[in-house]
Amino acid sequence: MVAKILAYVVRVHPAFLVVLSALLLIDLLTLFSVSPYLAVKQGLWEVFGLLMGLGILLVPYSFFLKNARWIYGVVLALLAIVFLGGHASHGARRWIGLGWFQIQPSEFMILGLILFLTWLFVPEKRDIPLRPARFAAGLLASVFPALLIARQPDLGTAFELMIIFSVFVFLKGIPSRIVTISVLAGLAFFPVLWEGVWTHLHEFQKDRIRAFIDPASDPSGLGYHTIQSIVAVGSGGWFGQGLSGATQVRYQFLPGAHTDFVFAVFTEEWGFAGALVFLALISYLVWFGFRTAMDCRDPAGFYLSAGVTGFFLFCFLINVLMVLGILPVVGVPMPLMSYGGSAMIVSLGAMALLMNVRFYAKR
Amino acid sequence: MAPRPENNMASEFRFHKNGILGSPRARLNGLIFVFWLGMAVVIVRLYVVQVIKHHHYLALARDNVVKVVPIPPLRGEITDRNGVVLVRNGPDFAVFEIPGEVRHPRRELAWLAYDLGIPANQLRHSLSRLGFVLPPHMPVPLETGLSMAQVGRVNMDLYRLPGFYIQVMPKRIYPPDNIGAHLLGYVGSFTSSDLKGSFYRHLPPGTGIGKSGIEKEYDALLQGAPGLRRQLVDSHGRIVRNLRNEPPKEGRSLRLTIDMRLQMTAERFLGDRRGAVVALDPRNGEILALASHPSYSSEELSQAMSSARWKTLVQATDHPLTDRAVQGLYPPGSVFKIVTTLAGLSEHKVDPDASFHCAGTFRVGSVIFHDWKRGGHGTIHLHKAIEQSCDIFFYHLGMTLGPEPIARVARLFGLGSRTGIDLPAELSGVVPDREWKRKYLHTPWYPGETPPMAIGQGYLTVTPLEMARLMGAVAMNGQLSHPHLLLGERGNGTGQRAPDLTPIPIPKKDFDIVRADLRDVVAAPHGTGHPVNLPFFAIAGKTGTAQVVSNRGKNKGTKRPKADSWFVGFGPFDDPRIVVAVLIENGGDGGDVAGPVAREVFRMFYITRLAEKGNPTPAVAS
Numbered sequence: 001m002v003a004k005i006l007a008y009v010v011r012v013h014p015a016f017l018v019v020l021s022a023l024l025l026i027d028l029l030t031l032f033s034v035s036p037y038l039a040v041k042q043g044l045w046e047v048f049g050l051l052m053g054l055g056i057l058l059v060p061y062s063f064f065l066k067n068a069r070w071i072y073g074v075v076l077a078l079l080a081i082v083f084l085g086g087h088a089s090h091g092a093r094r095w096i097g098l099g100w101f102q103i104q105p106s107e108f109m110i111l112g113l114i115l116f117l118t119w120l121f122v123p124e125k126r127d128i129p130l131r132p133a134r135f136a137a138g139l140l141a142s143v144f145p146a147l148l149i150a151r152q153p154d155l156g157t158a159f160e161l162m163i164i165f166s167v168f169v170f171l172k173g174i175p176s177r178i179v180t181i182s183v184l185a186g187l188a189f190f191p192v193l194w195e196g197v198w199t200h201l202h203e204f205q206k207d208r209i210r211a212f213i214d215p216a217s218d219p220s221g222l223g224y225h226t227i228q229s230i231v232a233v234g235s236g237g238w239f240g241q242g243l244s245g246a247t248q249v250r251y252q253f254l255p256g257a258h259t260d261f262v263f264a265v266f267t268e269e270w271g272f273a274g275a276l277v278f279l280a281l282i283s284y285l286v287w288f289g290f291r292t293a294m295d296c297r298d299p300a301g302f303y304l305s306a307g308v309t310g311f312f313l314f315c316f317l318i319n320v321l322m323v324l325g326i327l328p329v330v331g332v333p334m335p336l337m338s339y340g341g342s343a344m345i346v347s348l349g350a351m352a353l354l355m356n357v358r359f360y361a362k363r
Numbered sequence: 364m365a366p367r368p369e370n371n372m373a374s375e376f377r378f379h380k381n382g383i384l385g386s387p388r389a390r391l392n393g394l395i396f397v398f399w400l401g402m403a404v405v406i407v408r409l410y411v412v413q414v415i416k417h418h419h420y421l422a423l424a425r426d427n428v429v430k431v432v433p434i435p436p437l438r439g440e441i442t443d444r445n446g447v448v449l450v451r452n453g454p455d456f457a458v459f460e461i462p463g464e465v466r467h468p469r470r471e472l473a474w475l476a477y478d479l480g481i482p483a484n485q486l487r488h489s490l491s492r493l494g495f496v497l498p499p500h501m502p503v504p505l506e507t508g509l510s511m512a513q514v515g516r517v518n519m520d521l522y523r524l525p526g527f528y529i530q531v532m533p534k535r536i537y538p539p540d541n542i543g544a545h546l547l548g549y550v551g552s553f554t555s556s557d558l559k560g561s562f563y564r565h566l567p568p569g570t571g572i573g574k575s576g577i578e579k580e581y582d583a584l585l586q587g588a589p590g591l592r593r594q595l596v597d598s599h600g601r602i603v604r605n606l607r608n609e610p611p612k613e614g615r616s617l618r619l620t621i622d623m624r625l626q627m628t629a630e631r632f633l634g635d636r637r638g639a640v641v642a643l644d645p646r647n648g649e650i651l652a653l654a655s656h657p658s659y660s661s662e663e664l665s666q667a668m669s670s671a672r673w674k675t676l677v678q679a680t681d682h683p684l685t686d687r688a689v690q691g692l693y694p695p696g697s698v699f700k701i702v703t704t705l706a707g708l709s710e711h712k713v714d715p716d717a718s719f720h721c722a723g724t725f726r727v728g729s730v731i732f733h734d735w736k737r738g739g740h741g742t743i744h745l746h747k748a749i750e751q752s753c754d755i756f757f758y759h760l761g762m763t764l765g766p767e768p769i770a771r772v773a774r775l776f777g778l779g780s781r782t783g784i785d786l787p788a789e790l791s792g793v794v795p796d797r798e799w800k801r802k803y804l805h806t807p808w809y810p811g812e813t814p815p816m817a818i819g820q821g822y823l824t825v826t827p828l829e830m831a832r833l834m835g836a837v838a839m840n841g842q843l844s845h846p847h848l849l850l851g852e853r854g855n856g857t858g859q860r861a862p863d864l865t866p867i868p869i870p871k872k873d874f875d876i877v878r879a880d881l882r883d884v885v886a887a888p889h890g891t892g893h894p895v896n897l898p899f900f901a902i903a904g905k906t907g908t909a910q911v912v913s914n915r916g917k918n919k920g921t922k923r924p925k926a927d928s929w930f931v932g933f934g935p936f937d938d939p940r941i942v943v944a945v946l947i948e949n950g951g952d953g954g955d956v957a958g959p960v961a962r963e964v965f966r967m968f969y970i971t972r973l974a975e976k977g978n979p980t981p982a983v984a985s
Binding site: 127167170171172173230231232233234235236237238248267271272275276279283286287290293294302303306309310313317320321324326 | 401
């Protein structure tokens with residue numbers, strides 16, 4: 001079975017394999033320039049993630065969808081454990097310790113939620129219109145873990161869950177009048193909503209939003225992330241400073257160089273030319289996901305692959321625009337690139353789900 | 364969006380058709396459109412930041428990374444003419460602060476002050492002096508001259524004093540017993556007002572800069588050039604790697620014209636009295652000794668000093684900070700009779716052979732002037748008038764001359780203007796005449812003011828250095844020297860400059876007459892300068908006992924202070940090689956008080972410079 005799947009991937013989708021390998025190598029190289037230790041760890045996670053992906057390929061996606069409730073439930077339980085008493089690091093409580101490594105259940109909730117929403121919105125492989133009851137269930141299934149994660153605090157991942165929910169609702173289709181009404185209502189109640197959200201934000205989260213409005217107002221404080229990130233990107237030039245010349249990264253002026261700002265590291269080292277190559281690789285993956293969904297004859301497979309693609313492309317865009325100072329620093333990591341074991345497994349798992357749909361969907 | 368043909372074939376299920384954009388496929392296309400839109404924004408933004416504004420951001424990145432810290436240069440040493448080290452550098456422990464790394468300044472300064480055992484407000488004060496002008500990564504010395512006990516206590520506390528550290532830095536070591544303090548001066552750390560001038564801007568804080576004396580005059584030479592330590596730092600200011608350093612350039616070591624042996628002799632015999640001694644070589648203007656008392660400790664002034672201590676120094680009634688040799692203004696007294704005599708000779712108003720009767724008084728209008736010797740000197744002529752310093756003779760001569768010729772000759776000798784010695788803050792005396800009085804005092808010259816001027820009193824003031832130079836010109840037949848202290852830089856040979864002498868338009872025969880008289884002032888048993896006489900060394904000179912009542916207004920009418928004592932002389936008589944000028948404030952009789960000091964300087968000069976050349980060896984003074 002493994003041989004058959006591998007043969008399929010290699011023969012039918014060699015480009016996908018090449019692009020994915022290229023991105024994983026770029027990730028390792030970039031992290032290596034930040035910290036060789038992190039690169040080694042990330043390499044282990046990549047291998048682990050690829051094995052997990054292979055595992056995912058062995059099981060048809062319909063099985064995952066059938067058991068989506070249980071998968072979702074297990075991840076939610078893990079989140080609850082973290083919420084009640086997880087492993088704290090840098091003032092945040094996000095991890096569950098498992099011997100020499102920790103896992104971050106909030107990341108797995110991404111896959112869990114994608115599966116769960118697909119199962120919820122496409123029951124018995126039929127694309128039925130979205131009814132309020134299912135909409136409400138999906139909203140609850142997204143908001144509850146999002147709130148738990150936001151309390152960790154990890155605004156970025158909570159934000160990602162809401163992106164996933166929005167993508168599904170958007171794909172599912174909302175009647176035009178409801179869209180109109182909610183937009184108007186949202187505008188009308190925006191101050192109230194804003195107030196409600198704003199008061200529940202942590203001070204550092206508020207600071208990030210304030211800094212976004214005017215990054216230069218306090219260069220060493222609030223806008224520091226954004227300014228150092230743009231300086232790093234800008235000093236890259238056409239062809240970059242190379243691995244040793246990228247001083248912003250080497251001398252740790254760039255905060256979060258290995259996580260949220262890994263794209264800034266890459267562009268400082270490889271410049272505009274490198275960034276174009278990188279964007280082309282990412283675009284290929286997005287296009288691959290898009291084609292998977294479009295070519296899929298099974299509505300569940302369509303929503304699953306479209307959900308994965310939507311999640312991937314939005315997280316990617318938000319991260320890049322954040323690095324370039326166009327969006328506030330909300331803490332959305334770059335899928336496939338940012339350092340983090342759980343995130344890497346989830347990203348590779350998402351890729352494996354795409355391939356899974358390709359392989360198992362009726363064509 | 365119309366489904367593509369292959370999709371039609373592929374689709375075996377039906378999407379529901381409600382909602383915006385028609386179908387899920389159309390909506391997925393919408394998402395992809397959003398992606399392409401986002402990508403376009405990303406690429407445009409990347410192009411702007413990376414290509415168009417590349418240089419701007421690259422410069423910002425470079426600023427981020429390289430920290431430049433100046434390395435203080437080692438200040439040059441100062442030696443006397445024979446290479447005896449007068450000022451050198453020694454180690455000093457100081458606690459430094461990097462303002463940018465201090466987290467809780469108030470708390471940590473309090474700890475530090477406790478460890479050092481000094482009031483906390485004193486520390487804060489020194490911090491605020493420079494804190495605002497310098498970049499935050501520049502180390503600033505907070506307290507220098509730490510004892511080992513203080514170093515130990517601070518060291519134990521360093522773990523909770525981030526941004527503070529202890530470092531050895533050079534300090535200036537001056538001769539013991541404050542020898543040559545005025546001449547050498549002292550250094551001090553620069554203040555924020557010094558920083559505003561461009562010269563010191565590149566120096567690291569804690570570098571001493573000359574504040575007075577030679578240290579100030581030749582600061583640019585002594586200072587050297589600071590090196591630069593370029594360090595790659597990370598965002599926490601931690602040093603990642605040292606880049607190419609520019610080593611500091613050590614300051615030049617200076618060799619002065621001073622002869623330490625003469626300097627020490629002068630100070631020793633000046634003792635506790637207020638006064639000054641100047642010894643110079645009339646042939647070239649080299650200063651051999653330049654002493655002033657009371658003095659101060661250069662080392663104490665070079666260190667951070669409490670404002671109270673500074674205040675007591677500045678306000679002390681005996682003015683220890685004043686260098687009396689070049690800043691002290693005194694009436695020259697009878698020494699000035701040399702000038703009056705030369706004025707008389709050049710105006711042909713005095714005949715060396717004509718006799719004159721001194722009755723002990725001299726009358727101008729209703730004012731009666733007295734001779735210092737009650738009853739007068741009887742019948743004398745010029746020679747005896749100088750030898751015994753007869754006042755009446757010079758009153759008379761002065762009245763026949765008037766103030767202008769005397770002032771003219773005085774100015775020929777450089778009185779009334781600075782000698783131009785290489786010391787900061789030299790002052791010049793005053794040579795009065797009718798025009799001067801009209802200009803500065805807005806009153807006419809009264810005839811009764813001429814006789815005091817003729818004997819070096821009244822408005823006339825001089826510095827000891829000016830008198831030494833005057834005597835040097837007399838010794839050298841009117842060759843006026845230009846006093847200086849810098850002989851050269853150490854290791855650069857003798858560095859003697861070519862004698863730079865300005866001739867004075869007075870005939871040599873006039874000088875011959877005056878010199879013969881001056882020789883007898885010392886040599887003749889009744890000469891006022893006889894206490895200076897040495898049997899083995901032909902000295903000529905003139906005493907002065909200058910009453911100070913008229914010129915120091917505050918004392919007028921109160922108890923009469925003792926007169927200032929002068930002796931100014933040169934030797935050897937036939938081949939002048941040294942001029943010594945001694946002034947002792949309120950000392951009394953010139954010959955008896957100032958004379959012996961000059962004699963001992965002459966004696967030391969003879970012992971050290973002449974005796975070995977086949978001259979008889981005298982007994983050393985006790």
